[in-house]
Amino acid sequence: MEAEYVTTPFGRRPMTLAMLMAQRRAEHGKHIRSVDKWKIYRALCEAKPLLGVTDRALAVLNALLSFYPKNELSDDANLIVFPSNAQLSLRAHGMAEQTIRRHLAALIAAGLLVRRDSPNGKRYVRRNRAGDLNEAYGFSLAPLLARAEEIEHLAAQVAAERLHIQSLRERISLHRRDIAKLIETAIAEAVEGSWESVYVAFRALIDGVSRSPTAIELDTLLDKLSRLHDQIINQLETHVKAAKLSGNPYQNERHIQNSDSESLIESETEARRQKLPLDETAIPGTTPTTPEAAASPGTTEPTSSTTRSFRTEARNEPPAELKSFPLDLILRACPDIMAYGPAGTINNWRDLLAASIIVKSTLDISPRAYQEACRIMGTENAATVIACILQRAPYINSAGGYLRDLTRRTEKGEFAIGPMLMSLLRANTITPKVA
Template sequence: MAQSMEIASFRRITPGILASARLAMANDIPETSKAEVAIILKKAAPILGIDGSTYHIMDILIGLSRADDWKGANRPIVAISNAKLAEYTCRSERQVTRCIRRLVEAGIVAYRDSPTGRRFVYRGKDGDISKGYGLDFTPAQVRIKELKALVDEFQARLNSEQEARRTVTRLSRAIVDACEAYPELAARWSEELERVKGLGLNLEEEAAALEDMHTGIVAEVTDEYVQHDMSAEGDIGVSPNINTTSQNSIESKNERPRSIEREISSQAYDRFAVAASTEKKSELIRPHVEASRGEKRSTSVDEIQSSVLASVSVGLLRAACPQACEMAGKEFRSWPELAAAAPVMRVMIGLSEAGWVDGVGRVGRYAAAAILATVLEKSARSPDQISSPGGYFRAMIDRAVEGQLHLEKSLFGLADGAFKRGAGSTQ
């Protein structure tokens, strides 16, 4: 098939469209597969600004392409009309046109227009495309290494931000606890904490500033007590006992500061949260967003979470959602690992951060993450059946709050489907 690219005269040409056309004319195409490119494109969607309807349309186009067209010298061309895409996605044709244009300008699809503007594909006896006009995914193949690097960098940034967010939360609590333990110094420390919070630093910078502040607080109270206990003022002719062990700030109190209690609790949480029974799970997995709410509300959320996850295990989730695991880059071996993948999965279904926070606040962090993984898996398997994955997530949250969600049934169905597809592929 000729490698020349034709763009219809009715299109308004932009630098992004021309760049995609040049990529589509490349002859040196890396050896890739449809599955590999599909996974990379879905992971790179947040980086490329592809979300909502555009993401949905990209998913449909990839699904319509043939696996053999991604191999060798073939070109993965998809010939489907905008009207049919509008019918699949429940969107207008104008919106579909805009979404396709975003995919082209993002550098993953190229226009391959016929003289009449229609899209069609002619295949030879061997099934290869002899002539085709439509939407060409060759630019995505050519950029596969670049996209992989972008995805790795994006994932590393997400992990760094998540760790910094945890550090900020932990140290802020520790400083507040120190203020309660030392009322005479609380005003100065509180003022310094507010000053750091008001500097407008990013998460990494704020975490570093709080780390320095916390280290200074520990050194200040420790030095204060060392100097007090080891003071030799008024002694004459008596050398200090250098073998005396100084009493530290923790030992000088009848009770340990609450930051130590929370640190121990956090270690126990990481170690035993998954193995805990559903009755005790609520005490270990209370989401951070509920900390500032009333006790009655927290108990209600814990009960909902325990009810949703009563018959759900991490192993079941892993078996039922293999595509979600692959797209999120996690294996879902524990509840904390599942929750850590939520930011990536949220972006992949086009769910806003406010929608995610609301879901966590209503059903709990782990229940919301389990529902999110289920929605991502369903939308990846049947994108034409779920026109709005974000709305589907919110609907499942509502059903969970009402006590009408049976998540285990959905997961068993997905696991059965994954098993049948795996058995079919081995035959």
């Protein structure tokens, strides 16, 4: 291929230094070589983020390449194509001519094409008597041949970056799953620590990532999640080791304690062994107790004051207090209740309590069941449970019956809000992968 002659654009289009350098770059003195035009085009599509060209501009370049008759771009061939804008529009699936001109300018600015304008600005070719090309005016594809090696290296760089980002995303997804489940386990097992604050900090890390993060941002996020994961694992291991140490019968001698039911039986047995006063006025309304009366059939067994006071004390003993959770965590797990707050939002606990009263009526929960839940669980925890019931309403046949059952379980110390909240939170945060 003969050395390219530096030309300037036709008409009012100005000449720029970028055009000059693009034309000079296309002139090379290397040995004759060739590249497959479609192979270099695929590399361009891969490397377009680094070259600063759009997919629409590459569509125009694809149409231009289709006008070159051979598959190989070589040094010893004329690399100028000269289609009109109308022909380009047909090959570019009907793209408007104004759009084609804009993308052609972008390809020239990126150094992928060189414009060879004729004296009158038209694109045409002159042939000799043998039919061979003598002079051609249009767009030169020589920059693609000259920059083939560079384009392939850029394409390989983009591919490597994409694989690296994919690997980072996968590792971040695994850390997200592990951390969420470890926090849930810690709350369910009542491991000491401010796990609500840990979860809020964890969500802040995830929510702070942009929709299209760079490799540096993902790498930073992965490093922070790794440290948080290790801290949680260490704290859980410490808890397990402490539990094993305290439960080792060879390390510490166990102190045998009777359960409440055993204590009740023992106190009743002890009371029966005691001799009660013979005076009927000692306990109003009781039958005089004598050995004969106690031995005679059909008599009423006496009730001692010790037994009666123990039973009253056991009956009035308050249940174990439920653990409260941050309002932000509750709203993340139960977003449906926000629609029932003042002005369609919930900003504080007062708003949540007001919303729970409205939801209570909506779900046909009786006032008595709601009051009993507030008494046993606490007002804030009862509102939290109602928010959870609302979130799972389609799967609950009777909201009132479910609330009464949870209240009974709370009174027996068999219910905790943490696992319920974490389950809903995990269901609500199943999203697409980290973008």
